[in-house]
Each structure stands twice: as C-alpha cells, then as structure tokens.
Amino acid sequence: MVSPVRSICIVGGGTAGWLTAGIIAARHTGESGRGLQITLVESETIGIVGVGEGTWPTMRTTLKKMGVSETDFFRECNVSFKQGAKFARWVTGEESDFYYHPLVLPEGFPSLDLAPFWTKYSDEHGDAPSFSDAVCFQEAVCELGLAPKLITSAEYAGVANYAYHLDAGRFAAFIRDHCVKKLGIRHIVDEVTAVVKNDRGDIDYVETSKSGRLGGDLFVDASGFRSLLLGQALGVPFVDRSDVLFIDRALAMQVPYDNEQSNIVPHTVSTAQKNGWIWDIGLQSRRGVGYVFSSNHTTTDAALTELRAYVGAGHGDLQPREIKIVCGHRQTFWKGNCVAVGLSGGFLEPLEASALVLIELSADMISTMMPATRETMDIVAKRFNETTQYRWGRIIDFLKLHYVLSKRTDSKFWIDNRDPASIPESLQEQMQLWRYRAPGDQDFTSNNEMFPAASYQYVLFGMGFRMDTCVAPLDRDMGSAQRAFAQNQALKVKWTKTLPKNRDLINKIKEHGLQKI
Amino acid sequence: MRLVELSRSEHGGLRIRAELVEASAASQHLVPIVVSEFRKAATQYPIVFAKNTDTGRFAPYVLNGLGVEENLFWSGTELDVAYVPLNVRRQPFYVGTDEAPNTPATNVLCIDLDHPCLDAAGAKTILNADGSDSAYLQEILAVLGELVAGKKPTEQFIATVLSLDLLAPIFLDIVLDDGTPLQVQGLYGLDEEKFRQLPAEGIPRLWQTGCLDLIYAALIASGQIFNLIRLKNRRIALSRAWHSDAS
Numbered sequence: 001m002v003s004p005v006r007s008i009c010i011v012g013g014g015t016a017g018w019l020t021a022g023i024i025a026a027r028h029t030g031e032s033g034r035g036l037q038i039t040l041v042e043s044e045t046i047g048i049v050g051v052g053e054g055t056w057p058t059m060r061t062t063l064k065k066m067g068v069s070e071t072d073f074f075r076e077c078n079v080s081f082k083q084g085a086k087f088a089r090w091v092t093g094e095e096s097d098f099y100y101h102p103l104v105l106p107e108g109f110p111s112l113d114l115a116p117f118w119t120k121y122s123d124e125h126g127d128a129p130s131f132s133d134a135v136c137f138q139e140a141v142c143e144l145g146l147a148p149k150l151i152t153s154a155e156y157a158g159v160a161n162y163a164y165h166l167d168a169g170r171f172a173a174f175i176r177d178h179c180v181k182k183l184g185i186r187h188i189v190d191e192v193t194a195v196v197k198n199d200r201g202d203i204d205y206v207e208t209s210k211s212g213r214l215g216g217d218l219f220v221d222a223s224g225f226r227s228l229l230l231g232q233a234l235g236v237p238f239v240d241r242s243d244v245l246f247i248d249r250a251l252a253m254q255v256p257y258d259n260e261q262s263n264i265v266p267h268t269v270s271t272a273q274k275n276g277w278i279w280d281i282g283l284q285s286r287r288g289v290g291y292v293f294s295s296n297h298t299t300t301d302a303a304l305t306e307l308r309a310y311v312g313a314g315h316g317d318l319q320p321r322e323i324k325i326v327c328g329h330r331q332t333f334w335k336g337n338c339v340a341v342g343l344s345g346g347f348l349e350p351l352e353a354s355a356l357v358l359i360e361l362s363a364d365m366i367s368t369m370m371p372a373t374r375e376t377m378d379i380v381a382k383r384f385n386e387t388t389q390y391r392w393g394r395i396i397d398f399l400k401l402h403y404v405l406s407k408r409t410d411s412k413f414w415i416d417n418r419d420p421a422s423i424p425e426s427l428q429e430q431m432q433l434w435r436y437r438a439p440g441d442q443d444f445t446s447n448n449e450m451f452p453a454a455s456y457q458y459v460l461f462g463m464g465f466r467m468d469t470c471v472a473p474l475d476r477d478m479g480s481a482q483r484a485f486a487q488n489q490a491l492k493v494k495w496t497k498t499l500p501k502n503r504d505l506i507n508k509i510k511e512h513g514l515q516k517i
Numbered sequence: 518m519r520l521v522e523l524s525r526s527e528h529g530g531l532r533i534r535a536e537l538v539e540a541s542a543a544s545q546h547l548v549p550i551v552v553s554e555f556r557k558a559a560t561q562y563p564i565v566f567a568k569n570t571d572t573g574r575f576a577p578y579v580l581n582g583l584g585v586e587e588n589l590f591w592s593g594t595e596l597d598v599a600y601v602p603l604n605v606r607r608q609p610f611y612v613g614t615d616e617a618p619n620t621p622a623t624n625v626l627c628i629d630l631d632h633p634c635l636d637a638a639g640a641k642t643i644l645n646a647d648g649s650d651s652a653y654l655q656e657i658l659a660v661l662g663e664l665v666a667g668k669k670p671t672e673q674f675i676a677t678v679l680s681l682d683l684l685a686p687i688f689l690d691i692v693l694d695d696g697t698p699l700q701v702q703g704l705y706g707l708d709e710e711k712f713r714q715l716p717a718e719g720i721p722r723l724w725q726t727g728c729l730d731l732i733y734a735a736l737i738a739s740g741q742i743f744n745l746i747r748l749k750n751r752r753i754a755l756s757r758a759w760h761s762d763a764s
Contacts, residue, residue: 151573152703512572517684517705 003374009216011192011206011229013042015168016342016359017222018175022066023363025183039186041214053281053288054082054268054353055163057103060156062360068178070155071513076174078167078283080264081502083138083148083160088271091463093408099462102138103161105454108484115438115457117481119467131461137491144496145263147505155514165281195233202337219338227344234335241328244400244422247276247349251303251320252290255311266502273306275413284506292349297413333388334381339366354395387448394450397427405463436468519630520611532639542605543591546582550602551667552674555731557600559738566684566705575675583699589748607660609634624665677728683707694750707735
C-alpha cells in the first residue's frame, strides 16, 4: 500500500504562507497540475512580522509564474524598484565612504573577469573609479535616482536587472487574494489550538477553534518565529548563529516623504552605525527605516539616539517599534511530513534581503520536488535539508564578509566582528584564496548557490580588499578587458540619458500600466 | 515645433505650400493610423503595432521603412503611394486638448508655426477672401475629424486584441541583397496562429464589432513587408550603381 500525497495544509498566512501556497499551486493545481488540494489556515489575531521589504530579482520570476500582473503589484503593494544596495560608512565610517552592490553583473562576467584588470589599474592610478562604477553601469543609474526600465518595457522585463521594495503587509494580502480567486486555494481564518501527531510521529492534523480538524499529507509550517509545527510540535532544535552574526535587536520606523512627489531612491541604503547598521527602503508612500544592532554592545536608548540622528530633526515625533531577533535557523527544515518556510525555519539580519528569497527558493524546491507518496517523502526531505542547510551557510558567510572587511574601530562591535573565532572556516578559506585571485565560479560549485561570485567581487573590492595580482596572468586578455570597460562606459552614457526618474516611472505604471509583451 | 491654437483672425494670412506636406514624412518609419484607415492602408503598407514612448500603450502604425527614420516610399519629392495616412495629410495642423482646470477637456484646432510648409509663397490659404473657411481648411478639418472620431474605436480594437493575447513581437529574419541582416526592434504584429486557435464561440462578437475585418486587414497587410524589402533592395542597387559610376 502506498500513501499518495494529495493534500497540503499550510499553517500561517504571512508572506511565507501565501507565497508558498501560490508557488505550489501554480505548478500543481489547475488543468495542468495533478490536482493537489491546498488549504491555508491563518490566525485573525496574530499579526504578520512582515520581514523584508526588500526582494531579490528572483521575485520577478516568482510572481510571473504565479500569473500575477506586475502592474497590479505596483498598484496594490506600495512597490518601488530596487537595483541593489548602497553601503555607506561600512569601511572607514567617514561621510564619503560608500560602495555599491548592484544587481547587474560586471560587464562580460563570467566569461571575462575584469577584477584583476581593475585591481592592477587602481594600484597604478590614484584616481581610478570604484570597482562597481568601472565594471557596471547600474551605480550611475542609482546615483541619479533613475528607474531600471522604460514605460515601453514589458512586465517583468528590464533594461537593468532589478528587484523590489514592497509593503509586506499589503503584499501578503495581495498574494492571498490572487491565491484564493485565481489559484483555488482553500482559505480558513481560524486559530490553531493544537498540533496532533499520529503514531509514526507525523503530523496527523491541526485542531482549530471553529473549523475542527484540518488534515494534510504534507504540512507547511509558516507560523513565523513561533515555529508551531516544526519547532514546537516536532521538537526540531534551533541553531543559534549569534556566534557569527551579533545583531539581535531592531528599531523600525516608517518615515514620510517631504512631499508626495519626492523621488524614490531606487536602491536599498544601508548605513553602518556604531553598533550595527540602518536600513533605508523607499516605498511609494513612505520610507521604511530601521536600526539593527547588537544589544551586547549598546543599549536601546543609545541606538534610538543614533536612529533619530539619521532620520533627522523633522521626524522627532515618530515612534519606533522594537523587535527582538535571534540570528539562526532550525537544525533541519523538513522533518517527517512537515516543512518549515520563512521565519519558522530561521532568521538572519536583513543585510542582503535574504528572507523573501529563501521563502521563494524553499517553496520552489518543495514544488518541484513534491513527493508523490509519503514513502518517498523522506528522500525529498533529506535533499531539501542538505540544500537548505548549504544555503543558510552561504548566506551567513556572505553577511559576515561585510563585517570582516570593515576597517571601523569606533566600537567593540566592529572589532569583535573581526575576531577570527567569529568567522566561519569556510569564509576564512575563501578569503585566503582570494588574496591571489578574484572570486569566480570555481569557488561556488553547487547548483544551489545563493550569491554569484560577482556579488563577492562587488563587496570585496567595494570594501577595499586588495588582491596581489603579481601571480595572475593579465596581458593576454587586455584587448577584451579594454573593450568591456569601454562598453560599460557607453552603457552608462546611454542609460543615464534614457532612463526615467524612479518616481516618474512608477507614476506612469500606475496610470497607464505596463504591457504584458 | 511650436504648437498654437489656430486663430482665424491672427493666422488668417498664413499661406501653405501643400506640396511640402508629404516631405514631413520623409524620415518617418512609423506613422500612427486609426482603424478607419486599415483597409486603405493595407493596399500599401504593413500595419504594425508599437508602444507609445510616453505611455507604453499600443497603437497601430503603417510601416514605411525597415530602419529607424527610413521611409522607403519617399521618392525625394513625394510619397509614391496610393494612400497617404491621415496623420501625414493633416500637417501642419494638429488636434490639441484644452485642459483648463475644472472643465471637461475639449479638442482645439492647433497649428505648428515652425512647420516648413508654412511659406509666404504657398498657394493654399486657410480663409477665403470673404473670411469664410477655405475649401483647403475644410478638407483639413474633415481629416482631423476622422482622426478624432477614430481615436476611441482604435483604443477599443487594441484593448480587444490585447485581451485575446493576439499581439506578439515581430521577428524579421531578412538578409538584404548586400548581405546585411535586418533587425527591426519594438514592432508587434497579430499572431496568426493564436488567432486561428481562438474559441469559436467568441468569433461572432468579433464579427459584430468589426474587429474581425480589422484583424484580416492587418493580417493581409503583413504581406506588404515584401514590398518594403523590394524597395529597400532597389535602393541598395541604386546606391551601388551610383558608387560604381563615381569610381
């Protein structure tokens, strides 16, 4: 006797729950799917944390696959364009200290690696442009506050690679609407009062206040920090990673614009502070600003003073919301017939907007690897865990890299962050190799990589990391390198002249809509 | 371009060289049309769809050339065509909208005072000697009237073909006689395969609303691309002959 997987029960209705529902439904329900029944139960009383107002470019594919219109998404979720991140004061802490991690790959990458050419040039010339400016036109576009596309660009297509800033509360409601109306997902608003297991240790059903028992062949735990199913019911332990990443508090504020038509900054701004950093994310109607810091290194009051200094005297009346966070993740993410997506699986500081992308990747993996039977589910679970553990490890390495490369000495927070004991061995090994050659695809060989080698280049060289180019053969490719630098310059001239202001394009999208083709 | 509202008292003395009007299209590879022009346009041009650069909205156009700013019908003195689109014939006049606050927008007749066909040596006047509208102006008003009347049905036709998912980017895979591969970007056409697959129950509605006629007109007009390629190759041959004569 085999037990087929026919129904899925998702517990939790934040962005994790609804995105997972939508991603699975887009593949498995409807005419072409195999008719999986998907139920999502969400509480009326428990609010959503709304982590991550920044996405990755992956969100474009995710929404497109779900059949969502990008125009509707802009009209309903307070969305703006994001073209990467600008990191200010991370290296020296000086006013003029900044670098970009753009979303467009370096010109010619990966078949051509401009890093050694740029390094050699800047070793020899004091006035060399920054790495990201020399190899990528997007920094210039961002500095001018321009959008990544034109009103004539089709939905989800761009001139420059882009992601989004969004209002997580509105986004969850928007996806819910789409899931219920278009994708046929059963939506139950109720409180889960108990999680009941069967004798083999699987989850049998969840008990609810009004709707009785909700069963399922597979359960998705999207219950947030509580980790109601995987953590509480199945007892999967939490792995605390605060030995590497020290951030454990956030003070968040919603800051209004000076006026309705103020331009919207088309990238995330992350500004390093004494004991952490401040995120600044421009939406259509407001900015989301918050200070994430280490409570072992400073107090909430001192952090609030820094945050108020950042947002300026005009906003003294704004009250911050304080959120306690623990950096880390569950030891495994899929146990028995239960898989965790979103905060129930873990949390990391939002330095590289990894929260929503992990939801997308997890949901996509569940969807594509969807076991046909309970008997084959354990194999899928094992693979899911291996991949997800690998991904968390790479994100932690990449986040830590930002701290390791800082030269700030103005607090113990920054000094402690460079203590070798706090740096994962995998990152230390990579950095030893990168002393002599730039990060490349050979350093990232999994099919499940999070960040391309180009991202490491942007952060390394943006933060002043120097390679010893003596051992690297250079001249052989000098011609193509020169052509690539010139091409980048030409693209910069072309697009800074052609692309519209970020706010102007968003206004036009709301008025006229984008075409689907 | 200097657009002003036409005033019969102020602009009554203007003279126009109508023979220069067509020259304004000499470097226009696309001219917007309205649906009432489709049948006539189909006798001469490919009918294509392109996005307005300011709004991103689709509109129908006749295609005059295979490159930006190329009009293969321009002979050097005139457009060698059986049908000249309304948007060429109306020059140097325009329909503008009067957007006074708190009132519904109204159409106003405008003129481009920088248009090269305004010339004291011109034969056409906008008024007769007695101050009444000249036959020329009346003709222009009729052309502009057809454009104004055609705006809404054209938008409706576009909305219909978009809702049926019938537009698709045009990929022209042409190598000209001199070996140049052609790349035409930003043009869309009707997807005949998708049109054939439309559910039969929706067809009577397309027929009743006149959309079916327009779809067929555009499908048939797509064959005019061969005419453009022929004209382009002829230009290449002429230019080659000119160069070899010169050497």
